[in-house]
Amino acid sequence: MTAGRAGRTVRPAALVLAVALDELLGEPPTRWHPVVAMGALLRRAERHVPAAPPGRALAAGGAAWSAGAVLSGASGVLLDRATARLPWPGAVLLQGTVLWTLLSGRLLRDEVAAVEEALAGSAAAGRHRVARLVSRDTAALDASQVRQAALGSLSENLCDSVVAPALAHAVGGLGAAAAYRFVNTADAMWGYRSPRFRHAGRVAARADDVANLVPARLSGLLLVGADPARLRRLPREAALTPSPNGGWPMAALALRLGVRLAKPGVYELHAVGREPGPADTRQALRLFRRATAATVLLLVVGGLLGRGRPGAAA
Template identity: 40%
Template structure:
């Protein structure tokens, strides 16, 4: 029941600005801790060893903090921490803002989508902006909602905090660049491991909300085409549900990456209406996840 209450509280409250404008969000604190080890340890020789040990220490600290919180009697703390570290409401709000901005103008759409993606957005056309928003919606549904809920169900607050610090570290230092390929190796590999089940579970939940049940074999065939071993699953499911092509070429730091399309036969002329449909899929998937949590609670 704690998991269900956390999911519901996050959906209702989201991330209230009045609170997080006064105190730092826990995710911000996690980011600062990762930034600290990056600034102070990521230099010189043996970067893989240094990064692995520093990341392992961060994991131990946050698991210990989770154990301390879990020792508090009652379930109020569990519900609040879970709701704070879930991102369903904020994800939908941010993705929907891209559709609103894109209806105003292409430059406004580019500015809005730049808040939720890491690629360069200056040269994106309208379909490119829409596809970028939808890809972010699918990937962050897994990383920000289903995976945290899954690891809370498996390991309580320690499991939740272990996942969140790992995912935060991966998003900051888990890149294959000269600076981070060695130092962020452990964080990136552990994030892949922790997302192995949730990413596929997310794809299954997205598929289960769709009217076309025949899309599941296509999801399983298309997901491995993605550059990521995990993100491809929710993106492939979303692509099938909406009938559009996702992933594909994009630009990072001035360099074009010719990644293959997922569901290459789908429409590439996406627009604000497709973003709206993706937001509807996010809510239907969330509702199915709540229902699944209820069934697990009862049985």
């Protein structure tokens, strides 16, 4: 294999390694976890970002967000440059290991499975466990609502934890993947319309909307399957949520399983569907793994074909 051709296969091979490491090992140690470091950076920045007045909060929040995004992306770019100086096996090992730390598919599946296990004991245990996954108040949820919350989080985070960082890496290497995870982390911490971040978190929220436009729709298509009726209904159901992106994978899972997924007072997806049961959680976890495998296949094949074109960048 020539040096140029070897270079063109590093990203696809690194993605395969990263997903394999995530499947086998789950999350990396906290002290080496870049997403944990991003969260710590955002918490420190909060001390210098006011909640009001609106103009000052927006400017300070936007500046802090921009600094974090640049720092995260630049760190990834430096690792990409280090990769380029290594022989093929070392390049794949370094890039795949770093990309692994930016994925969270295994953790998400384990958390959703733990919610189902807790529900087998009691609704109260399920409420306590699902609070680790969702931002909504879980105190009044019944067993069905707990399961719906877990399934909604599973589907929405297929995009955030697997599809979007993998797609960013395929397009722009570790720099783009790291920048995406910062964008997503900042939205999770600052993007809610609370009094504290109504203005200070606006840039974080809008940036996440833009970053997920394509990955969310791809996630929805991967989950909904090839049934023409479901495909026709997907855009209409997705539009029922306040988020421009989150509704796509959530509606896709609801349609695929034939269940109703609702957040009281906010949205109701596939309203004519039945209440989800334990078997639906098991099926949803299988669909998540299949969608992950399909993402890898699409990006590996697309990467190899794209880099094989005359004039394609090495």
